[in-house]
Amino acid sequence: MKSSLINNVLDADLPSIDRAEGVWLYDTAGRKYIDGCSGAVVATIGHAHPHVLEAMGRQAAKVTFTHRGAFTSADADDLANRLCAFTGYQGAWFVNSGSEAVEAAMQFALQFFRETGQPDRDWFLSMTRSYHGNTLGGLSLSGHARRVVAGALAHQFPALPTAYSYREKGDRSESDYAADLLRGAREQFEEHGSRLAGIVVEPVGGATLGATVPPAGYLEGLRALCDEFGVLMIADEVMTGLGRTGKPLALQHWGVKADLVAIGKGLGAGYTPIAATLVDGGIIAAIESGSGRVLGGHTYAGNPLSIATASAVFDVLTADDFIMKGDEKATYLRSKLVSLQDEHELIGDVRGVGMQIALEFVQDREAKSTNLETGALARSIARAAMDHGAVIYVCTGGFNDAVQISPPLNITREELDILVDCIDRALADVAADLAMVGVPA
Ligand SMILES: Cc1ncc(COP(=O)(O)O)c(C=O)c1O
Known part of the structure; x- marks a missing residue:
């Protein structure tokens, strides 16, 4: 049949x-x-x-679902605290997928600028050949082949070329290649800077081009441009985060810290759908002294079974x-x-x-x-x-x-x-x- x-x-x-x-x-x-x-x-x-299977069984016998609007749990606090200590952030917002984590990072950026009196900053820069998820925000951020499915619903934001040393560096030294990429980036920041809320970056390429490594100096230069133009840096570490590249976050290889980070895949590690947006203290402070609330969320986000499962995954990741x-x-x-x-x-x-x-x-x-x-x-x-x-x-x-x-x-x-x-x-x-x-x- x-x-x-x-x-x-x-x-x-x-x-x-x-x-x-x-x-x-x-x-x-x-x-x-x-x-x-x-x-x-x-x-x-x-x-x-076995450590994760045991934790899943134990949690399933206790409680699998409560809505985050009604209950929190010590386990959810504990996982958020451990994740933030591990990565150097002040807040963790749980969602169910990498796409949602990217969307939430974009929404945090928009909220930050609303709360701080710059509501016109509602554009995002990204790289032409990246992948940030299968939702409208994520598809608006790249020229991935899948973008076609969203058609005109995807926003037409300006984009920077993705660093692609194998095909595009040519005879230039790494530092010349990085400098050329940064010159192009500066032009975009100068043209659109007052409209930009954030730039979304995969530190190491993933689904689109395959593990492309940016030339030394490029990510550091983008961070400096963000600081100069008051734009938030959003790292999409859905694929690279939590140890995949040998560090808690891949950006740490270049000594760069983003304002918002999307993590996903390695958080649930295949045991449960869970992802998170990590939020810097300055953004949390702006929300605290503004509206005091985050408008967003998904029904299953941070459910007790996923939290217990991700906590057990995190135990394994961070031990031995x-x-x-x-x-x-x-x-x-x-x-x-x-x-x-x-x-x-x-x-x-x-x-x-x-x-x-x-x-x-x-x-x-x-x-x-x-x-x-x-x-x-x-x-x-x-x-x-x-x-x-x-x-x-x-x-x-x-x-x-x-x-x-x-x-x-x-x-x-x-x-x-x-x-x-x-x-x-x-x-x-x-x-x-x-x-x-x-x-x-
Ligand atoms: C860098 C990056 N961001 C976002 C996503 C979307 O994650 P998900 O498929 O969990 O929605 C992916 C998935 O491949 C990804 O690699």
Whole structure:
């Protein structure tokens, strides 16, 4: 019988999941796959972690839902306090998804300027090739391929080019590249500064281009422009936050602090839908001395079951040098992928920070090009990897052929060897297929 389930690709023939444990996923046909991308860069601590399962069971037996308008809980206070101490913020506003966390950050920025007598500041700058979620605010912030679904409902804010060293730095030094990007940014700030509430930035690229790393000085320069023009800096760390890049927040690699931060994926780590907006003290103070209330919220936000689950995830993340050990394994993975590049012409670039790593594929390394429709090469390599038992994440921006390799941080070295072996074999298969149809690999 035809299923009534609507998939992204309507006639997709996907394996049916049965169970998962650690970095392994098992389908109902008896096949097992290594989770080379933590789902969608979500499962930072792996699947079926006993500490989290135990906390979920205990909480489910107590209370799963109360509305935040009626009750708070010591657990919710505790998680907010721990998150803020870990990241250096003063307030945490819980929501259910990364998109909502970005929307909430935008709304906090708008509220800050309303409360402080600058209501005309209601525009947001962002990068042309970023991803900030599937809601109208998020889609208004980027030129991601999905923007088309919102059509004219997405706002036409001005945008800055995304730093993309592999394709766009050319012969310039990093600092010259950063200086050129900042010159363009300054022009936008000078033209629109009085209308701008915020600039929304993914510190390290994610779903759109795949783990792009900005040149040194760029994020620091954007922070300085924000300060000069009175614009709030909003870091979208939905993918990069909470240890994925080896630090609590990725912006810390550049010593930059944003005014608002959206976190998501790693907060629930695949155990529950939860995300949060982290808010700087100055914004909270403005609300306190103004209206004293936040107009917003979602029914399930901060529900007791999600809070208990995220608290248990946070315990794991912050114990036993979990993030540091993950970072060491990321260095190992990175070196293995760089070696793989020597064997496979199809790998044009290996890049990333911590365990947020991407491979960008090309057929002609010199021209950095493919003969196929954009994305087709990455999709066929990911399909081949799946045939060999590894799941990797195809970037969805519609701009390139990149995949993210971002396994759980507690993957072992032996499991990393298996993952790289699957990718190696997938690349060999696709290169052979391309050679067979006469397309140079
Ligand atoms: C940087 C970034 N922001 C926002 C989102 C949206 O998060 P969600 O899919 O949980 O709504 C994503 C999801 O991929 C993301 O990578």
